[in-house]
Amino acid sequence: MHGGARSRFAHGDVLVCDVDHTRLSVLIDVGQSGSERVVSHGSSLGLRVSVVVLQAARIGRFRTKAECWSNHVHLSLGGTLGALKAAATLRRLRLPFSEIERRRRGFVVLQIDALSHHDLSVALERGYMPCLSHLLSSSHQVALWRCGQPSDTAAIQCSMMYGRKPNIPGFYWFDKRKQRPLICSWPLDMATVEAENAGGQAGLFRHGSVYTGMASGGAQRAVFTTSALGRTRFPPRLTGIDAFLLLVLNPWRLARAAILTVAEVFIELYQQAMGRLRRTYVAPEGIFPLTRAFTHVLFRELTTLAIRLDIFRGVPAIYANYIGYDEVAHHLGPRSGGAYRTLKALDRQIRDVHRAIETIALRPYDLFVMSDHGMTESLPFHELYGETLGHFLASHGVSPPMAQEMESRTFKDAATLHQVEELSAEIGPRTSSATSFIVDRAMRVAMRIGTGPLQAGLADNENAPLLAIYSSALANVYFVDVPKRMNRGEIDHRAPGMLRSLVEHPGVGLVLIQENGKTLALHKGGEVVLDNAESDELAWLALYDTPELVRHQLVNLARMPSAGDMLVFGAFDGARVVNFEDHGGAHGGLGGVQMFPFMVSSREISESFAGVEDATELHSFFVQRYQPGSRSPSERPASVSSVAR
Known part of the structure; x- marks a missing residue:
């Protein structure tokens, strides 16, 4: 904390909290910078964690030390244990806490790539997304909005993150000035595209984190994000003991990721066979079963772990794009059983993130679940x-x-292979032990396989x-x-x-x-x-x-x-x-549900997303609500619609 917050506590102050009617003491430790850190002293837990444990104190909610002392905080034991585990994980990953004022409300955006409003409704009716269904019946609402043209992820993300209509006429296009194709799935190209289309804007996520996106939105941490690939590593540099302790601290999540990664290969092969037996169109698979395993499971689980840690760190703006449905829907069709089944796993990610907001958040958060566009059968x-x-x-x-x-085209162009190898070398966690060397190799293989089908090649008639x-x-x-x-x-x-x-x-x-x-x-x-x-x-x-x-x-x-x-x-x-x-x-063009994504937001938010006609309007909403001191280049508020439904 900064400014007046530095005088709230002195070194050695103790805050007493009630944890399931069990008294838990928390030591306030003022560091050399003057910012408070909370150190859990729960002797029954046998832990001493020298990082902020908001779940045990929530000191950002109190204006003075006297007020803090007069308010006992009632917590669940599970929530406190979750906070302690997150604190220990942060320490191993050497991730700092956010320095943005903790009383400012933050937001978390979870994007399900390519899921239309219509197919969301079908998935909810068929029971594929019980957590999201519960949220919609209790505290949240859903609206259909229009993403604009082209209905492609790169264009929509840049529109939302910078508030201006970008020069992105598709996922691939040709630049006549440079006399070469631009390919949004190539990191070096996407970095250039984002920089050119930012228009000098800092970006919606300049104080936050972005995961598995095409554009970074100016994020301080952009992980598994195409335009920033290699800039931020997750996990960062690990020693053997770090890797071991991460496994101990997160055994279920990491074990689940490993098991599901292997299982996903066989699930894909089974769905391929069933699709052909039913004589429905199935796109040529190539190495797609392996691609699916890494991009749908490994990156998904790591992304959710990182989001939970960001919530604990108090990061004010968090965005993640889950691509599992998009990949399978392109392959098997958006209304196939395989595509809908991916939503079960994505619903678990929503549950885990929502639970983190409820139990270990360093600041109050609003949770948004959205899609960038839909997908039409083709x-x-x-x-x-x-x-x-x-x-x-x-x-x-x-x-x-x-x-x-x-x-x-998979591995069509030798230059593409070279670029993928260089980038995988950049993002792999640099390690100094045999244990984490294995992690490094796995990350490189995952990136080579995961980016393979996204590469583009020219046909033989190059002249x-x-x-x-x-x-x-x-x-x-x-x-x-x-x-x-x-x-x-x-x-x-x-x-x-x-x-x-x-x-x-x-x-x-x-x-x-x-x-x-x-x-x-x-x-x-x-x-x-x-x-x-x-x-x-x-x-x-x-x-x-x-x-x-x-x-x-x-x-x-x-x-x-x-x-x-x-x-x-x-x-x-x-x-x-x-x-x-x-x-x-x-998607990318006209026709059917590809033009109609959805937005799930809290019922406490009065603005209507049903009137949004272009992704640039989302930028206006988020800036006005969460970054009031910033200027948005998009003039029209998201709550206004000129089209009658």
């Missing part, structure tokens, strides 16, 4: 039509008749003038030999008849291009300039959502400097969307 373009979109484009007007394609880059249900198409964004006249001159053939293809729902500085939408019913279209010209957009809202989202997407010369959206038939990648579930 079938691959090439499965339906016998060729890829790139091959189709190459045979319809482009000269020479060749096209490049870029999509997710072709046309490049089609696929982000699930959205394709950015570029003429790579033209340094600027092309308009309609230039495209027609370069590839006569291509636009007409593209729009008429049954697998294409919509094409966006530029004409006279405005956004032109080509669809099977005609064409319309979206910037100033009348309402009757937008009726066809009702297939996706409220037409005026979709118009606004598409114009914002098409205006991004890095957007393709043509933006191609997969066709949507009301149930499934055409996917340009080998996925059973799609």
